[in-house]
Amino acid sequence: MASLWSSLEKEVFNPQNKKLLETIRVWKTGKKKKMSILCVVVDAFRPMQPFLVKVKVDRGEQYKVAYRWPLAELKLVDGKTLDQVNLDFDLQFDKIYKWTASSFDEKKTFIRCLWKLNHRFLSSAITFVNVHSCSVEGRQGLQEDRRDTVETENQEELSVYQEMTPKEAADVLKLMEEHEPLVNNSIAFAEQLSRDLHVLDETHLDLGKEHCEALNCADLSSPRGVEACIAAAEALSVCMNIQIQSGYRKLQAVAEQLIMFETLKQNFENRFIGHVTNIFERQGSAQIPALTQPVDKLSAPSHRLQHKELVPYTPLMAWLRNANPVLFCDLPKVYAQNLSRLYDKEIKAFFEQAKTLLVGRRKGSLQEGLEKPTGMGSRQHPRWSLPGSREDQEDTLNKGNVIKILEQVLRELRPLCIAEQLFIEKFFQLRQNSAELQVLEEEGSTASPEDPACAKPPSQPEEQTAQLLSEIFSSLDPELRCFLDVCNKAHPFSCLQILVTLNDCIFEMWGKTSALPSSFLNTVLGNMLLLAKSSFNKCIGTLCKEIEEAKVPSKMKIGILPSVSRFEEFVNFSEAVFRTAQRRAELDKAHLRLADSVFNSINSLSSANLKVNTDMVMMENFHHVHCFLCQKKIQCLESKKKEAKQRYSEHMEKYVIRSLGQPLEKLNLFFEGVKARIAQGVKEEEISFQLAYSKQELRKVIERYPGKEVKRALETLYRKIHKCLSPEENLFPVVWHAMEQELLRQYREFEDLIQRCYVGSGITMEFTMEDLLNYFNSITLSSM
Known part of the structure; x- marks a missing residue:
């Protein structure tokens, strides 16, 4: 109030030669958002005329006079009710203004000031209704009791009264004018001092004995002790956050209390940080159970127990973040450094198990399966389909196994990453929107390995969240890359299955608008998708080169070229893989590239030195391609289907004409x-x-x-x-x-x-x- 009073005097009324007598913070009744200040002022020089001034505060914390009324125009002051808890009052000038005071003390002081000015300057012209007697009348009852005595004294004084000379009257008036500001300031200062002492008396700078004992003992190993520490820390924050003027801090009792609070806070901070850090280190150093026998089902590690152990300390983490942000900022890093060691061991074991399920079942050892050469990248041993062979049967089993194992891996990784992200966002207060966090908790709690769609990742976490997850799961990206390499070696076209599975997984995560995606998990899967697309493009490029460079058998009867058979094999397999895929843009591009290569391979026969009629071979192969494309009904290859039909007709016509030239040659x-x-x-x-x-x-x-x-x-x-x-x-x-x-x-x-x-x-x-x-x-x- 003192700063408000001085600011108003300095910025508003002193430049106008006005003296501030009283202020009150009010707002129009029913509109609390727009607060104003009503000020009672008088002229600094005679003749002194009282005014009521309405002051507003703009956005730049500047005071601006909104309206001014001469107090002589005030007709009625209505206190509304004699109840002390009522803050409303009315002032009637030409119209009635309804106000609500910020406190009852301010309302009472303001009405008392108006009452005094009314008797001093306006000859009691203002009517006061519904105003408590103590507010305006003071000790009116005592005055009535002494009225007779006063009248008697007045009569005695009148008998000895001597009229002052004009010069004496002028000197007295001058003296009164000189000391009038001092009298007003002393009254205002006494009232302000009374209010400040009342506020200091109501300030609770006292922490309960049980809270002090809880903070000193810092029993963080038992649930009851943790609850006591939470309550004590919150009570300590309330005491330390009380607004105290700088002058009061010099009082010995206040200073001693503040020093005690700071000592308790620092000691408890150090003990709490040490306790939580020990839990982080113990969890990070835990050993994972070894697999003593082969298993047929993948199972990602669960950190539910580790999270359950740390969740009770969440309120204390929130308290530490507000109490000492510098110390708090180091804890997420310590957590990530320790838990990353545990996750590294668990993720490596998880992918070793996945690799064993993928290739160890057939070869008997993981290393032997990894050393299997790929047919797509080996030019010395091009892989042509051999229906009914043992290799083809094994390859068919391997094709189905790649999809199954990869889907299990992604299904297990998703709830693992989501659960960790939800925990660190809640435990380290990384997400400010509590309502959004609660929704994510409900979605993540229903996630299970059998139902991957239930795990709904959150959207756009803080940058710190992404950094923590990247450090915690530092081994996830390289291990996933290595596993995809193993999948690519399972059979030549496994890159298609990897591409489709990753695409479907990402589409599933983004499928529902209510499911907000996990930035970290999507980043990892997005990188893997780019890697899969690169492998797929390399596979298509190798296959196109293999088709174009395939040598035509030097025999009398050629029939369907190996390149055409290779194209047919790829299209059949790719269409089966992409049958339920939600995106096939990459496949359509690959089909067009392969079709061009097949057509180039057939056209290259025109320059080949064959023992049979070239037009006949080209006719047969274009006819075969046309019939195959008609059967498949692939939209992106419609133009190639028409081209194959045209080329087939052209070469059949050439072959017929050339053949008929032999019997009727002359x-x-x-x-x-x-x-x-x-x-x-x-x-x-x-x-x-x-x-x-x-x-x-x-x-x-x-x-x-x-x-x-x-x-x-x-x-x-x-x-x-x-x-x-x-x-x-x-x-x-x-x-x-x-x-x-x-x-x-x-x-x-x-x-x-x-x-x-x-x-x-x-x-x-x-x-x-x-x-x-x-x-x-x-x-x-x-x-x-």
């Missing part, structure tokens, strides 16, 4: 020459006058291809095609039908050229179109 060459002359500009009716294409030459060529000779040539062609084409593709009927249609087209073209270029010659082919149809039908029926 006839084809003759009419190709005729078409060339027409293209050069020779008129059709002048072709027969060309020496090489005369009627005589045409008759000689036609005579070389009688019906029997054509049929014999077609039979030879049929046997050759049947021998070269792969039976698995079942393309022979399609090719044979295409040849039939092509030969009929050529026959019609030859007849048309004869009619146009050799008009009136009477030259005709020695076999008809019906003969050709009969030849094809008879050859087909004879081979069935």
Whole structure:
């Protein structure tokens, strides 16, 4: 109050030549948020006129006069009720202002000041209602008792009264004006001193004896002792946080109490920190049980007992954080350093168990399983599928085992990390939002290895939380990387399973908006996902290179290329793995890369020195790719499916035309020459006058291809095609039908050229179109 009084005088009223007589902190009744200060002031010089001034405090802690009323305009002061606990009062000027005081003492002092000014300056013009008699009347009853005596004395004084001269009256008035501020200041100082002494009297600078004993003994080993220490520490904080003016601290009794409180606090802090540090060191040095026999189920370590031992000290940790933040800041680091040793041993044992379950079951030893070469990275031993082989059966079992073991590992790690994060956030007060922490506790408490979706990690922890978890789980990242390397060596395409499993795990953690993700666990899994994507891309790159560089077998009958079979194997396996995946962008990109490599591998046959027809091999392989893609219905490969169909049709057409040139070779060459002359500009009716294409030459060529000779040539062609084409593709009927249609087209073209270029010659082919149809039908029926 003293600082408020001096600030108002200095900043507001002294510059205006006003004298401050009384203040009261008020707010409009029902609107407590907007507090104002009502000040009673008078002019510093005569004629002194009293005013009531309303002062507001702005955001910059500056005082500003909001309104001013001459006290002569005040009509009524209503104290509302005689009850002392009522803080409301009304002041009536032109309208009624309803106020609520901050304390009853201030209200009483303020009304008393108004009453005095009313009698001194306003001749009791203001009406006071519902005001306690002690507030305004003082000892009115005593005055009434002595009224007669006073009147008698006044009469005696009147008999000896001498009127002052004007000069004496002026001197008296001058003297009164000079000492008026001193009189007012002395009254205000006495009232302020009374209030300060009352506050000091009510200040409880006394700590109970039982609390002092609890802090001195510091029994932190028993639940009852911990509860007593918590209560004593809270009581000590209350005593030490009492607001005491700096002048009071010089009092001997107050100083001795404060010194005793500080001594108790420091001694208890040292004992509590030592006790908790010993628990951290003991837990970090604990030994993990050794596995004496193989187990079939993974089980991550649980720190429920360690957390349960430390939870009772949580209130004391909160107290220490407020009492001594410097000492508190070191405890999380000590906890992380000690518990990281225990977690290192447990995590290494956990992953050793996982590796044993993954590869030890088949090979009998972990080291032998780890030394297994990968088919994807070895160019000396490319792995082609061998259905029904023992290696294929083992590989099929291994494929399923990778997913199963990896899912178990992630399922066990999630509640382990979440439980530790929830504990350190609560124990070390790292999360300020208690409501959010409570929700996370309820979600984390239901987590179990069989139900990973129940573990709902928290969102965006403090940076200190992430640092602590990184130190506590310092071995998690390298051990998880090593385990993924083992998974990658299980079989060539295990990188797909790793990618899908990690993707699904992260999507599951982020699936529900109410489940807030763990920053640390997501960071670790995010790094593993990047590693899995890198391994997957390397696998695809190696496979593409393997497909493009695959050597074509140098034999008469090639059939489906190994690169096509490899592509088909990969697509079948990848689609089975990604069947339930929530994200397949990486797989679609891989499919397109592999399809391009397969197409390049097939196209490279055109430059290969093969013993068989290149168009036939390319036709068969493009046909096989097209049929396979039609069966799979993969959206990203629709364009490749259409391209495969187009290339298959093109190469079948080339193969048919080239094959039909053998039975009617001379006839084809003759009419190709005729078409060339027409293209050069020779008129059709002048072709027969060309020496090489005369009627005589045409008759000689036609005579070389009688019906029997054509049929014999077609039979030879049929046997050759049947021998070269792969039976698995079942393309022979399609090719044979295409040849039939092509030969009929050529026959019609030859007849048309004869009619146009050799008009009136009477030259005709020695076999008809019906003969050709009969030849094809008879050859087909004879081979069935």
